[in-house]
Amino acid sequence: MSLTARIVSALLAAVVVAIILKLQRRGGMGSKYGLLWMATSVVMLVLAAAPDVADTVGDWLGVEYTPSLVFMAALGFVLIVLVQYSWELSRSEQRIQVLMEEVALLRRELEDLRSGEELDDGSGVSE
Amino acid sequence: MIPAYNEESTVGTVIAEVRRACSGPVEVVVVDDGSDDSTAKTAAAAGGTVLRLPVNLGYGVALRLGFRYAASRQWDHALVLDADGQHIATEIPALLAACHSGADLVLGSRFHPDCPTPYQVSRTRRMAMRLVSRVIRHRRGVALTDPTSGFWAMSRPCVELFSKELPSGYLDNLLGLSIAARAGLAIKEVPVTMAPRQGGQPSATGAALVFHYLRATLAVFIGGRS
Numbered sequence A: 001m002s003l004t005a006r007i008v009s010a011l012l013a014a015v016v017v018a019i020i021l022k023l024q025r026r027g028g029m030g031s032k033y034g035l036l037w038m039a040t041s042v043v044m045l046v047l048a049a050a051p052d053v054a055d056t057v058g059d060w061l062g063v064e065y066t067p068s069l070v071f072m073a074a075l076g077f078v079l080i081v082l083v084q085y086s087w088e089l090s091r092s093e094q095r096i097q098v099l100m101e102e103v104a105l106l107r108r109e110l111e112d113l114r115s116g117e118e119l120d121d122g123s124g125v126s127e
Numbered sequence B: 001m002i003p004a005y006n007e008e009s010t011v012g013t014v015i016a017e018v019r020r021a022c023s024g025p026v027e028v029v030v031v032d033d034g035s036d037d038s039t040a041k042t043a044a045a046a047g048g049t050v051l052r053l054p055v056n057l058g059y060g061v062a063l064r065l066g067f068r069y070a071a072s073r074q075w076d077h078a079l080v081l082d083a084d085g086q087h088i089a090t091e092i093p094a095l096l097a098a099c100h101s102g103a104d105l106v107l108g109s110r111f112h113p114d115c116p117t118p119y120q121v122s123r124t125r126r127m128a129m130r131l132v133s134r135v136i137r138h139r140r141g142v143a144l145t146d147p148t149s150g151f152w153a154m155s156r157p158c159v160e161l162f163s164k165e166l167p168s169g170y171l172d173n174l175l176g177l178s179i180a181a182r183a184g185l186a187i188k189e190v191p192v193t194m195a196p197r198q199g200g201q202p203s204a205t206g207a208a209l210v211f212h213y214l215r216a217t218l219a220v221f222i223g224g225r226s
Helices: A003-027 A031-049 A052-061 A066-123 B011-021 B039-045 B059-072 B089-100 B123-140 B156-165 B173-182 B206-222
Strands: B002-004 B029-033 B049-053 B077-080 B105-109 B152-155 B187-191
Touching: A003 A031, A031 A052, A031 A066, A052 A066, A066 B049, A066 B059, B002 B011, B002 B039, B002 B059, B011 B039, B011 B089, B029 B039, B029 B059, B039 B049, B049 B059, B059 B077, B059 B156, B077 B089, B077 B156, B089 B105, B089 B152, B089 B187, B105 B173, B123 B173, B123 B206, B152 B156, B156 B173, B173 B187, B173 B206
Parallel strands: B002 B029, B029 B049, B105 B187
Antiparallel strands: B077 B152, B105 B152
16 A cells, blocks of 8 residues: 555544544543444554555455455444444334323323312312 | 324314214323324314324324323223324214124224225225235234224223334334234224315325335234334
8 A cells, every 4th residue: 555545544544533532522422432433443543554454364364355355344344333323213212202102191191280270279179 | 082193174073073973981082293283272172182292203103192091091992083084983883882892903994895885095005905914914813904994992901002012103003903913802893984084184195105004014024113
């Protein structure tokens, strides 16, 4: 890999690290995802600074064309993360729905209690 | 129980008709699924108990909320019908009668062999319904002519089951049927006629409807939650 390519990819990885840090500090990104993306950007940094690492792993796994290994790993990683997001999203959606149902039931109860009180006042009965 | 989303023009009439059709003590509950119009106000003025969802969450959530309310009030029977006037309130006693004669879940079917004039739907929809019926028969051994009917009555065990386990998507009454069948509840169909929609907008059309059918059918097939 040429020096320019290394510098560009290292810069890219550094930008990702910076963005993640900023989001964690001010954007309210949870530390769970923060850790995930920090680890990802560290891997990116390592690969940018020392592309030989990918070649070594490729040799070890018996992969002829190393870039395809990198792409495959990246694709697999993204896929897993997306599936996890779908699951998490469904779970949040379900929780919101239950919460809303609960809000509606509580509002009904509150209104019933209020109208009950008004009736009590009208009849002059007090405890 | 009447799930309603932006049905201010019809919900009042439907409540009045339900009251007229029922003898004995009856509570009419309108689940307002985050309407932007005055559905809740109209329903309350017509004497309905209004449960209001703060935002629009869809038919399935509205249904489940209604069932939770019904279960908490320990209703002996619950009956669901549309707020747009498509279901004819004078047919309520027939559904309840089927409930009294031992069925846990009674569906008002628009395609029952005993219907004098079967309800007309588009070819796509008819095909989708056939597919769904087939999947339900295959998975649960229950033969139904109109599994997507929104006009149904049920006994308390079924209300309690649905209050806990009804999934929350549109058309998930299909999954409800599947869940009820799996729980060993007795399901029965009763012929009903369907009036044209009196007002409001259909919940889903076109591609969205196809998507919901596919999703619900797949969910029935897999047997999980939505």
